[in-house]
Amino acid sequence: MIVVHRLVRLLVVLLVVTFLSYALLNLLPGDPVTQILGLSATEEARAQVRQDLGLDQPLLVRYLGWLGGLVTGDFGESYITRMPVASELAERLPVTLELLVAAQIIALGLAIPVGVAAARRAGRALDQALTALSFALLSTPVFVLGVLLILVFAVTWQVVPATGWTPISLDLGWNLTSVILPAITLGCGQLAVYARLLRTDLIATLQEDYITLARARGLSPRRILWRHALRPSAISLVTAVGLNLGALIGGTVIIETLFGLPGVGRLIVDSIFSRDYLTVQGGVVLISVGYVAVNFAVDLVYAAVDPRIRRA
Amino acid sequence: MKRWRTPATLMLAAAVMLACSGQRPVAAPQAGASGPVQGGRLVYGLSADANGFNPVTDQFAGQSYSMAGTIIETLTAVDANGGWKPNLAESLTPNERHDEWTIKIREGISFSDGIGLTGDVVRANLEAQKASPLNAAVLAPVKAIELVDPMTVKVELKQPWVAFPYYLDAQVGMIVPPASLKDPKAASLKPVGTGPFLFKEYVPDNRMVVTRNPRYWRQGLPYLDEIEFRILPDSQTRAQTLDAGGIDAMGTSRDEDLTKYGAQQDAYTVHRSEGMAVAEYMFMLNTTVAPLDDLRVRKALAHATDRETVISTLRGGLTEPADGPWSKDSKWYAEGGDYPAYDLDKAAALVKEVEAEKGPIRFEMISTPDPNTMQGIELAQDMWRKAGIDVTIKQADQADLINRAVTGNFAATVWTQFSAPDPDGEYIWMHQAYSQPVGKVSLNFTRFKDKQLSDAFDVGRTDPDEAARKKAYATVQQRLRELVPYVFIDHLNTGSIVARTKVHGIGEHRLPDGEKGLPLTGSPIPYHPFAQLWVDAQ
Secondary structure, three states: OOOHHHHHHHHHHHHHHHHHHHHHHHOOOOOOOHHHOOOOOOHHHHHHHHHOOOOOOHHOOOOOOHHHHHHOOOOOOOOOOOEEEEHHHHHHHHHHHHHHHHHHHHHHHHHHHHHHHHHHHOHHHHHHHHHHHHHHHOOOOOOHHHHHHHHHHHHOOOOOOOOOOOOOOOOHHHHHHHHHHHHHHHHHHHHHHHHHHHHHHHHOOOOHHHHHHHHOOOOOHHHHHHHHHHHHHHHHHHHHHHHHHHHHHOOOOOHHOOOOOOOHHHHHHHHHHHHHHHHHHHHHHHHHHHHHHHHHHHHHHHHHHHHHHHHO | OHHHHHHHHHHHHHHHHHHHHOOOOOOOOOOOOOOOOOOOEEEEEEEEOOOOOOOOOOOOHHHHHHHHOOOOOEEEEEOOOOEEOOEEEEEEOEEEOEEEEEEEOOOOOOOOOOOOOOHHHHHHHHHHHHHOOOOOOOOEEEEEEEEOOOOOOEEEEEOOOOOHHHHHHHHHOOOOOOOHHHOOHHHHHHOOOOOOEEEEEEOOOOOOEEEEEEOOOOOOOOOOOOEEEEEEOOHHHHHHHHHOOOOEEEEEHHHHHHHHHHHOOOEEEEEOOOOOOOEEEEEEEEOOOOOOEEEEEEEEEHHHHHHHHHHHHOOOOOEEEEEOOOOOOOOOOOOOOOOOOHHHHHHHHHHHHHHHHHOOOOOEEOOOOOOOOOOOHHHHOOOOOOOOEEEEEOOOOOOHHHHHHOOOOOOOEEEOOOOOOOHHHHHHHHOHHHOOOOOOOOOOOOOOOOOOHHHHHHHHHHHHHHHHHHHHHHHHHHHHHHHHOOEEEEEEEEEEEEEEEEEOOEEEEEEEOOEEOOOEOOOOEEEOOOOEEEOOOO
8 A cells, every 4th residue: 555655656746846847947048959959050950950859849748748758668869869868867877876875885884883982972072073073074065075085095095096987797896996986975975964863863862761771781881772772763864864865866966077977967967958858857757766766665664673663 | 703703804805905906907009119109098088978979960079079080080181281181082172163172082991881982972971961950051052962983072062162171171071981871870879980990889978988990091000909088077087087097188278287287297298279279268249239239339348358367367377368260370360450459548438438328338248157257257347347337247057158149149248269270160150141130040149240351251261362361361350350249358278188298199190191280179178180199118
């Protein structure tokens, strides 16, 4: 039942989001025909291309036509490259997904111990130092952090390449080297948010009666922290991870541009600048589906993290 | 179990570090005593991806020429003196009136798919280009294309066109095999041509790899085994990638790159655009809308613009002030027609005169939102305000700005243009026949109509005598200085290629008949041929 409910919600979200994005894109000043033909095209050539692409049709007619195609799995063709939008997205999705997953692994892998350590020593020097570090990471723009990391790890130490992308299918080692700096850059901001969230929730949990009882029973502080306090304190963290994953599918554009990665974010932004409406629409569908799917998965994780939710 | 955890973790970390470190394996070139050596691999950083590699259907920019130019060749080429020379063509011969050109194709050239290059293939390509909406305006003077014999094509024109061969050095002169004409989509993704390299791999927004064509028609070329073009849009990380050794060469237009790499001559070479390849940075004015339809206002703007200050502030003093569309080191540059020099008093006097008749002078200037461009506009805004001209700035992205220019929905805008190898390349942008009212598509964006200037462009197009052409283009420059449809700022000769010293041959290529080729072409970031590039044996 929950799956059907989610699917209905996904359809509504898709309809609203795709129509709004279609309308907004068409309200943008600029003409896709000029982007396709360049400056030197004649009035007649422009009119012909406009007709060929159906751009002379009313907005609603074009939207419904696109929607009809979408139902049959046809995302349309890019105005600029004339490639199927679905294959363009499919080519780039693995890059963005790998970047996101790697960034989340780095962020969570560091945020959990950092958050736990800060909560355990709340108010002390370590907590204050970690708080300061978190704020420093939060307030550093990714393009600054990225350039700094390239300077240190690629230019000075030369342990990883500065830019570029090697697919997993070509070489796993080179794939890891090409994803590590972008993932750290992207993950650092998330790390700070996750660590702060976990620290706050953990401090609250550690003041619960059952924790006091556990202490009274003589359980070691480490066991209390990792076995009894961490899981119920992770609800906010799981929510944040879910929201971030969905939002970042299209939001990695700065990282992808900075490091020369051929991901979905870069494709969508480039397509907005070149008024490649159908490619942008395809991207919007992908992000919407991704967002809803990730948050559906997050709902399932809630139950696993906290049995009280499952029972409720 | 627990005691093994730390060593196992360390070993795993070491394995990951090992996998993640070291240089990408490359083919070792053969050593040569001196001069070019065969072999080796070049990694070349580009600032943007191409829209596609089909010269008939895809709009080409500098990066498209860099990548596709390794595979697809043109009928003509431009030499170091700016003259056109045959390339795939063996000769191009005009009739006496220059309204008919006979193109004889070189014998013994084949496409990499095995099809021979013939007159019929060239005719089919030119027909396709003429029918393409991309190039219809450029090839408007072409009346008919006929096959004279298996290796000869005749192009009939509606009017004499002296500079026609120059156009065959660009997109319209790139020759692809019949299969590419039949399947334009495949040709967009996997280019095929007669060129020195063969297509190997293309990953959009990431890289294109080409390998040596062992059956290339020019003996001994190319020198390199492989070229990888990396698409690195961020100029700072592109430079950092060069520093880190991730790429061997890159295109740039950043002043700081010129200064930085120019000071490291033992490690890098810097090749700057020169002559006609240099574009001009300017403020383009719509001469059909108030207040810029008044010549006094346009002159006041030019008088109030201190080009030297703009250059020292924005370009680190690296460029030259411009007073016309062609740079001073080009053979087409001519003095005369006094471009309004910086003189705030004159500007203020003109403004007062206009204000007395028509009231305050106000208009909107369009700019792309990038910080460097905005800085320049704000500088100009401040200079013009001192003369009494009130300018508001409106930001627009590239697509919006270009569309406004084409349809005339602007008063003034920042603009960069004019890097064609021959002045005739600017014909459609300035001739009055291409000027249309606001609201209609006009290739003459300033909508400026001047009979004297247009007649001079016609002479330049139709008269084969170089002295007569020079005189005509001197008139063009004179009229532009007198009538100020553009407020010229500087010649953007910061467009450069920076390479590690192990890379040789940039800007030193020879054309098939032995002449030295034009070193760099295009703007803002230039491009060049790759067949004669070579890397040091290591």
